[in-house]
Amino acid sequence: MLDPLEVAAEPNRRRLLQMLAAGERTVTELAGEFTVSRSAVSQHLLLLEQVGLVAARKDGRNRFYRLDNAGMRELRMLFEQFWTTELDMLLADAQNFTTDRLPTTEESS
Amino acid sequence: MLDPLEVAAEPNRRRLLQMLAAGERTVTELAGEFTVSRSAVSQHLLLLEQVGLVAARKDGRNRFYRLDNAGMRELRMLFEQFWTTELDMLLADAQNFTTDRLPTTEESS
DNA sequence: AGAATGCGTTAGTGACGGCTAACGTATTAA
DNA sequence: TTAATACGTTAGCCGTCACTAACGCATTCT
Numbered sequence: 001m002l003d004p005l006e007v008a009a010e011p012n013r014r015r016l017l018q019m020l021a022a023g024e025r026t027v028t029e030l031a032g033e034f035t036v037s038r039s040a041v042s043q044h045l046l047l048l049e050q051v052g053l054v055a056a057r058k059d060g061r062n063r064f065y066r067l068d069n070a071g072m073r074e075l076r077m078l079f080e081q082f083w084t085t086e087l088d089m090l091l092a093d094a095q096n097f098t099t100d101r102l103p104t105t106e107e108s109s
Numbered sequence: 110m111l112d113p114l115e116v117a118a119e120p121n122r123r124r125l126l127q128m129l130a131a132g133e134r135t136v137t138e139l140a141g142e143f144t145v146s147r148s149a150v151s152q153h154l155l156l157l158e159q160v161g162l163v164a165a166r167k168d169g170r171n172r173f174y175r176l177d178n179a180g181m182r183e184l185r186m187l188f189e190q191f192w193t194t195e196l197d198m199l200l201a202d203a204q205n206f207t208t209d210r211l212p213t214t215e216e217s218s
Numbered sequence: 219a220g221a222a223t224g225c226g227t228t229a230g231t232g233a234c235g236g237c238t239a240a241c242g243t244a245t246t247a248a
Numbered sequence: 249t250t251a252a253t254a255c256g257t258t259a260g261c262c263g264t265c266a267c268t269a270a271c272g273c274a275t276t277c278t
Binding site: 219220221222223224225226227228229230231232233234235236237238239240241242243244245246247248 | 249250251252253254255256257258259260261262263264265266267268269270271272273274275276277278
């Protein structure tokens with residue numbers, strides 16, 4: 001599994017990335033907010049690190065994880081690449097039959 | 110696997126969704142552009158259908174798949190929900206310091 | 219009609235993902 | 249220093265995923 005987008009898509013990992021957006025955290029801190037074990041969380045983090053979405057710093061007996069900006073930018077890019085303007089137009093057309101509307105790629109970035 | 114974002118993230122399925130953005134296609138037409146078998150493609154499509162990202166119409170002995178607009182809109186929503194403004198600001202700030210990259214654990218120890 | 223062909227799905231298998239439990243290692247306490 | 253404790257990772261298991269091969273069913277040809 002070496003595709004950042006696929007790695008980031010897993011729900012627990014999605015949540016980990018969001019939590020790390022607030023700043024660096026240790027494995028145990030992060031695991032505290034999950035129902036699954038420290039071990040599970042650790043493994044998710046290792047995978048995220050492997051695809052370059054997070055990085056870690058060791059301090060004492062703690063390992064502080066943080067987001068990797070370059071990796072996260074690449075993730076964003078991969079999504080934009082997937083979500084072609086074609087898709088935007090398609091859904092924009094469909095909105096004529098509905099009331100709700102989502103922001104387009106350009107607007108949100 | 111009932112999470113649309115996770116389902117859509119798989120590379121082959123990502124590509125299928127993109128191809129379907131151009132209009133409806135049969136399984137064999139789609140499979141023609143893949144190295145994997147018709148069967149594999151069919152199963153990916155069934156999964157996409159299951160989470161509401163595509164829908165199908167039967168005509169003769171063909172099954173025409175197309176994007177499901179509601180499902181695709183939900184997919185977009187899930188991503189926006191993940192990609193909080195916090196993340197946007199984080200990466201925007203990082204631009205100022207440009208391509209800086211913090212050393213990984215392995216490098217620093 | 220019956221045979222042949224084309225289309226899509228199910229059956230079955232190998233491999234991988236995600237999890238808990240056990241472990242090693244580092245730090246703190248006595 | 250030795251024992252105890254805390255942190256993170258590896259070992260091993262179970263379930264699910266992604267794939268090919270075999271199948272069923274329509275349609276077309278003769």
